[in-house]
Amino acid sequence: MxxxxxxxxxxxxxxxxxxxxxxxxxxxxxxxxxxxxxxxxxxxxxxxxxxxxxxxxxxxxxxxxxxxxxxxxxxxxxxxxxxxxxxIARASGAILILLTVGPMIALWMASGTVPYLIYLGLQILTPKTFLVSAAIICAMSSVLTGTSWGSAATFGVAFMGIAYGLGVPLPAAAGAVVAGSYFGDKMSPVSDTTVLAAATAEADLIDHIKSMLWTTLPAFLIGLAIYGVVGSRSVGEMDMSKIDVIISAIQGNFNLGPVVLIPPVLLLVLAYMRYPTLPVLWVSMIAAAPLAMMQGNSLSKIVSIMAKGPSLATGAEAVDKLLNRGGFSFMAGAVAVVFFAYIFAxxxxxxxxxxxxxxxxxxxxxxxxxxxxxxxxxxxxxxxxxxxxxxxxxxxxxxxxxxxxxxxxxxxxxxxxxxxxxxxxxxxxxxxxSAAGIYMSSVLDVPVLQYLPWxxxxxxxxxxxxxxxxxxxxxxxxxxxxxx
Structure with missing residues (x-):
């Protein structure tokens, strides 16, 4: 030694x-x-x-x-x-994902994908069930795809919009999304960190996953119990007028239907098939482009949206705040933090x-x-x-x-x-x-220190x-x- x-x-x-x-x-x-x-x-x-x-x-x-x-x-x-x-060379993959997620989120907004997920969630979920549902659904997504980042950028973004509509505290919602996303990431045999941990310790991958059940499952269940208790105290606090405003604004400004779910479905399927993350994000982003055109956006407008983010005017200020997110500029601050962090790292x-x-x-x-x-x-x-x-x-x-x-x-x-x-x-x-903390706080629009306790x-x-x-x-x- x-x-x-x-x-x-x-x-x-x-x-x-x-x-x-x-x-x-x-x-x-x-x-x-x-x-x-x-x-x-x-x-x-x-x-x-x-x-x-x-x-x-x-x-x-x-x-x-x-x-x-x-x-x-x-x-x-x-x-x-x-x-x-x-x-920085080792972090180049994460940096490229950060840069790609910005335009992808913008296109998912403009194509109606995220608005439709919010629309569905507001009609199904309640404050009582929201936190538990958000954690479990993000966990299932991450188990299938092996990526916590992908789950947060897709289902996580939608859940944040739903949380706003239901009156659920955004730090709590973000914490549930992060916890669920990372639970699935840890337990997925197609996750890079899961494979890396088993390989570094020279342990069998399946044995490694089974062993993690001893610690990860109790930790996740503790979180679900807390979410359940907090949710049970939120019964009766739904502001239906705010929900109605959001639903009406989405219905009035987007052509909704299952077809707009093609981008996230493609992402889930391709990620589960173990294709590299970056190309999968590209495919999902490309699939959203014609859907954005279906919503009345020209090609030049779509390119502008990818760069600067959408500038939707639905007539409801709360909805505009929810949906006008994404683009290269949206992730610029996160990329700057990553670069400076890797200097001292x-x-x-x-x-x-x-x-x-x-x-x-x-x-x-x-x-x-x-x-x-x-x-x-x-x-x-x-x-x-x-x-x-x-x-x-x-x-x-x-x-x-x-x-x-x-x-x-x-x-x-x-x-x-x-x-x-x-x-x-x-x-x-x-x-x-950290790159992960910066990513999650940027995508979910909640500072790390606020969602950390949740x-x-x-x-x-x-x-x-x-x-x-x-x-x-x-x-x-x-x-x-x-x-x-």
Missing amino acids: DTYKGFIKRREMVFVKESGSAHREVGLKGSVFILFTILAMMIVGKLFMGFDTAILIMMVSVVTSAIYIFGYGFTWTELFDGGVIPM GQLEYSGTIKIVTTALRERFIKSSVGKFIFSVSLTGIITALGTGNSYLSIIMPGTMYKDLCDELSVDRRILSRTLEDSGTVIVSIVPW AVMCYAGAIVAWIYGFTGIGIMRTNKGTKE
Whole structure:
């Protein structure tokens, strides 16, 4: 087992060899200080100062760059070429999805797809059943498609419109959508993060999914119970006049019918068939174009809608606010945040800052305790998610670090793989500066910190995992290593 000091020395040798520059060791204290500085700036900036997220992330990037350059002797070139560029390259897929979702949502609005879903939902759902229904339907969509982002951009957007009409608090609605979307994402055999977690821990995919039922299902059920209780208290609060206004405005401005559901049906089918996400979004967007023409939009108008978003005037201000969303400009702020976030995230990875902290945690805290092992894997995933905002890294880093120790403690690898998802895949969705958090808050139009308390499954799973670790419940063992 490597010591973090040994890791530092080898890492520095690589830095000097590849970049030609020498710098001081970051060290454990320095690493903790840097991570604390980032978190403190995020918390103070968002919670107390109300700073714009993109500007706040840019400020954090400036501060981390200054610390590494002036405090430890790194050069900007090595930080940028060795850390930032590789990080952005890995995030290019997410960035392209962000850029594509904007025009797609705009076309789904103009084509009548989202208005029709809202129209149907307002006639079927009630405040009593809304939160539970939103979570379950988004979960089913994500299980079939393997994508939480796709479910949020389709059914999630429609549910937000329905929530407004029913008088359901929008943060609660967004939390239910996020929780449902990520439950399905975790449990789907066609999800990239599910496959990645199993592969990183070297566990069988189906065994991994079965193992996740131990933590993910209770966490999801806890959320549903809370949604049910909150919903039961909302009975009788429906504002029928507001619902009637929305329904009348939609009926008066769109040609409605099952045909406008072709775009989401195509998305669900193609995603379930495991076609790549980006081309699937393109196909769905293209399918919406003729439907937008059917609603009276010319080709030049459709192109304008894709760029700037729709400018619908239904005669009802509330409906216009619901439907005038999407376009490239709609996602511009989210893309800016992602780019700035990956500046400091790349620096953290390149300098070994996170690795230093987690290695020290492994050596000084875990020792031979299974409970501490699971807690440390979870904490490492959470730290990585907070530090980098990247779901892949929050799976890969702790998975790679703790595989051998998993065998030494005679813990089945499927326990490691499920913990990676409990504390990586779902945690990033409630990190305000992560790509997932930025995406969900942009698509659902609710800030992360507002929907966070309602996304119960996204944090309850980690708590359930900790309880299991220290009580021995649901912990499968092997004959490898020496048992505790």
